[in-house]
Amino acid sequence: MASLQNSNFETQISAELLIARITQIHSSISKLDSLRPSKQVNTFFSHLVKLCILPSSIDIRSLSPEVQEMRNSLIVLCGRAEGLLELEFATFLIKMPQPLNNLNLFPYYGNYVKLANLEYKILSENGVMQPKKVAFVGSGPMPLTSLVMAAQHLKSTHFDNFDIDETANDVARQIVASDGDLEKRMKFETCNVMEVREKLGEYDCIFLAALVGMCKEEKVKIIGHIRKYMKEGGILLVRSADGARAFLYPVVEEHDLVGFEVLSIFHPTNDVINSVVLVRKPITF
Structure with missing residues (x-):
């Protein structure tokens, strides 16, 4: 089965493939000991963001209860990781003479x-x-x-x-x-x-x-x-x-x-x- 389909001259990712890939990333993120910025954490979240901005026709309301549960868990993990990334960067910036320039x-x-x-x-x-x-x-x-x-x-x-x-x-x-x-x-x-x-x-x-x-x-x-x-x-x-x-x-x-x-x-x-x-x-x- 072709996982990519062409629509409006843009390559769309199918909902099935998208969910499969996001589920895989969620599983990897869930196993991490810490969500603090690290090469591994940054790689997982970069991949996740890239997947989520691909053109797709996914309808969130039609997801199965299991996928909805995974999605809710992922939002919480993303929120925590984002907070830790911001805190680390902000703490790094205030050590500089001109944080706003950086x-x-x-x-x-x-x-x-x-x-x-x-x-x-x-x-x-x-x-x-x-x-x-x-x-x-x-x-x-x-x-x-x-x-x-x-x-x-x-x-x-x-x-x-x-x-x-x-x-x-x-x-x-x-x-x-x-x-x-x-x-x-x-x-x-x-x-x-x-x-x-x-x-x-x-x-x-x-x-x-x-x-x-x-x-x-x-x-x-x-x-x-x-x-x-x-x-x-x-x-x-x-x-x-x-x-x-x-x-x-x-x-x-x-x-x-x-x-x-x-x-x-x-x-x-x-x-x-x-x-x-x-x-x-x-x-x-």
Whole structure:
């Protein structure tokens, strides 16, 4: 049986072959003693990312329960590995005199720049030009989106970065401390977003990172909480995943966004992993 089929002049990988290969990588990753960056860890995850961005017609909703379970496990493993990779790089950067000049040493920096450019374009097209105050939920030790946005696009915007991990925030603060302007405009708060209430009403735009809420139920609960407390007319940008990219990150669908007005849903076809979903909390009169 031919495993590759030609469609629209692009070589598509069949769903069966894709699942078989991803299952194999999941099995190898699951056996690792540690997910800290190493040659072996980096190789497995690089292969996984390359597989997941191949053109394919896979429908995540039609996967068998066993494959769904493997996918959920893989998302958790990817999240852990990503956190450890970011922490290692951030810790390495703060030892340099100018950490912000060396962000491009991070292996996925180019992807973050492309994603930030894409998100800025989508925000601009929907009338969000220079918001006064933005929140980024799930900023991590390498708050690349906030850094790229603040330095290149939203040059007068104030950013509040929320993360549940104090170690991540501590390292992120040290990266930003090397730039006086960014340090003034960028704050880091250690908290669970489910415990943030009235403060959510201060933001013109809230970004929700892909790995905040690892399973569907948790993600929907977080989105509902943000909606309840954010201001009317405020914008929420949610990162999601589509097709095979959903083996790397949780998926947010339109029916998960109850009570919001959907402004834009964008699924990338290049090496950007995350889909971008932009919604607005309606103004009630």
